[in-house]
Amino acid sequence: MYRYDEFDAKIVADRVAQFRGQVARRVEGDITEDEFKPLRLMNGVYLQLHAYMLRVAIPYGTLNAAQLRKLAFIARTYDKNFGHITTRQNIQFNWPALTDIPDILDHLAEVEMHAIQTSGNCIRNVTSDQFAGAGADELEDPRPWCEIIRQWSTFHPEFSFLPRKFKIAVTAAPQDRAAVRVHDIGLHMKKNADGETGFEVLVGGGLGRTPYIGQVIREFLPKDQLLSYLEAILRVYNSLGRRDNIYKARIKILVNELGAEAFRDMVEAEWAVMDKARIDLPGDEIERIHAYFAAPDFENDPDTGDFDSAQGADKGFARWVRHNVRAHKQKGYASVTLSLKPTTMAPGDITSEQMELVADIAQTHCFDEVRTTHEQNLVLPHVRKADLYAIYQKLAPYGLGSSNAGLVSDIIACPGLDYCNLANTRSIPLAQRIQKRFEDLDRQENIGELKIKISGCINACGHHHVGHIGILGVDKKGEEFYQVTLGGSAAEDASIGEIVGRGLSTDEVVDAIESLISFYLDRRSDGERFVDTYRRLGPDPFKEALYVA
Missing domain, CATH: 3.90.480.20 (Sulfite Reductase Hemoprotein; domain 2)
Known part of the structure; x- marks a missing residue:
């Protein structure tokens, strides 16, 4: 994994010292909360429903033992003894005192961690396949390219105040485990006809209020030209992206309004006049970054024991x-x-x-x-x-031995109304009720792969749009209701789920999910997943099953 050099260390140390002074000014009343907000967001600090929250960056999801022990220390010392893993592969602490956060950042810096660019209108944490460098099906380890993007994007002066937050994901396996098609930029490593490895570039994916699947704007991009092409995309977005309407500010809106072909032409035109040699890394620098991700010292054909x-x-x-x-x-x-x-x-x-x-x-x-x-x-x-x-x-x-990866109880859920001041409903109690209903592991195995994803509001932090079964919390005159979407996927067969009818009350929703699953089990063909059966039969029979409950 990547190790800090002297530049990384100084950047992080200077930022912590700067933020310590900003916190002191806020506590002393020298600046208002409104004035403090952009400063804290640059350091991963949110003001949630009950307390401040700190989001710590875990670039491309890779940690070592010392870093994990430091996170444990922070959870025990400054939080309520736990952290929360997010859908951007980061970790959040939901209960730190504001005055303690500079000390927490100092602790993180001791193990080469930080909270920079985990919030704000900038390029956020670059995510990747959790099996990168290990998966039997991948072309190569995509994490060196994630690290190159991280270094390029950190404090990039042109992209520190984008129209809206910006998310990039990279994968190198045929099976998309990084959800690259629902990112602002998705990079899928592939081989061309000459056997060279490069990037398929997708732009304009995203969830939230207006969900879109990313569109391919380049079938094949040579690896050594990655940064200049990314910079061309960001320049077009930074120039044309809406800044007058937060709901229309994401690049997905721009790509949808212009059309993928017109957007691609603008990017290619910008790229053609750029000084690529000034932006793209020389080969020896690419090799230096790759060396940090050399394979471990594996034994040659070790005995498998018992x-x-x-x-x-x-x-x-x-x-x-x-x-x-x-x-x-x-x-x-x-x-x-x-x-x-x-x-x-x-x-x-x-x-x-x-x-x-x-x-x-x-x-x-x-x-x-x-x-x-x-x-x-x-x-x-x-x-x-x-x-x-x-x-x-x-x-x-x-409590870490659950055998449910990819099954019905392996639910993605946002923090919801238990923590978030944007949420309409609670997500965590609903997820736990569904897990409890389907806790029998024999039953889960019989159901097979089923992705349930729950969001407490339209911002879609729980990725409900791309759940095989998606659940969105909505407010109806002060009461919590849940809208169900079906047929979504974040994988290589990416799709946005379809809304199937009226919202369900808190008391109705778990029984309705059971009715959907029972209908699927009665109608599936051999080897069909829930999402496959839904796509084959269409929404109408599932809608009927849902509202019979």
Whole structure:
């Protein structure tokens, strides 16, 4: 993983010192909350419903054990003993005192972490596939390119005050695990006819009030020209993006209004006159960044120990392997998803004790590396198969052994009205009620892959638009209701879910979800996922099933 150089260290230290002074001025009353707001947002500090919230950057979701232990320390010392993994692979602390935040930032700087550009109208944390560098199906590790984008975009003077926030995701596998099609810019690494690896460039994706799937504006971009092409896109957006209407300020609105072809022509025209040599990195610098992401020192064909026999003897372990363990590019190794979706906690929450356990496991068994995922879980990317059973046994007592990755209880949910002052409804209690209804693991396995995603308001922080079943909280005369969308996907078959009818009351929604799933089980063909059956049959029969409940 990337290590700070002297420039990174100075940038972060100077920013912490600057923000410490800004906090002091706010506490002393020298500046108002309105004057303080843009300053705190530049440092990842939000004012939520009950308290300030700090969002910490985890670039492309990669952590080491020391960083995870530091996050555990912060959770225990400055929060209520937990953090929350977000859909941008970051972590949030929901209860820090404002006066403590500069100290928290100092602690983060000790382990090469920060909260810069986790909010505000700038280029946010660059996300990627949680199995990057490990997945058996990827072309190459996309994270060096994420790091190159991070360094290019941090404090970029031209893009520090964009019309609106801006999100970029990069993946290099045929299966899109980074949701690149619902980002402002999505980069999908592919090979051209000559066997060269480059980027398919998608622009204008996004969720929220007006959801869109990103559109391809370049079929193939050579890797060494990435930064200049990104800069051309951002220049067009910065010039033409709306600044008079927050609801029309995202690049997705601009691309939709102009049309993808016209937008592409503008980008290509801008790119043609740019001094690319001044922007794009020389080959030796690209190689230097790539060297930080060299593969670990894997054993050559290690013995798998009791991996096979343990599955025969322990059905719980066998189930965990089926759903939470993935093939690795290196023989004798695997990648493991650690579910943060037990019924006893909010989806995506992790306690300080759990963080410390995962840090110990990563240091002992996983080359000192952990990943966060946009689906609000954790991943151990490089684990010997021989170590899997021992790891599984360590996880269960800490509530991290759930065998539900990708199943109905593996729900994405925003914090909702329990924390957020923008939310209309609570998301966490609803997610937990659905998880409780479907907690039987045999039943979950029978249902198969099913992505349920819940947002407490139209801002769609829970990605409900791209859930196989999406649930949106709406306010009706002061009462909490939920609108259901069906058929969405954030993967390579990306689609925006369709609204299927009237909002459901809090008391109705879980029974309605059960009716949908029962209808699917009665109508599916062999091997069909919920979303496949929905696409085959269309919305009308599902709508009828939904409102029978």
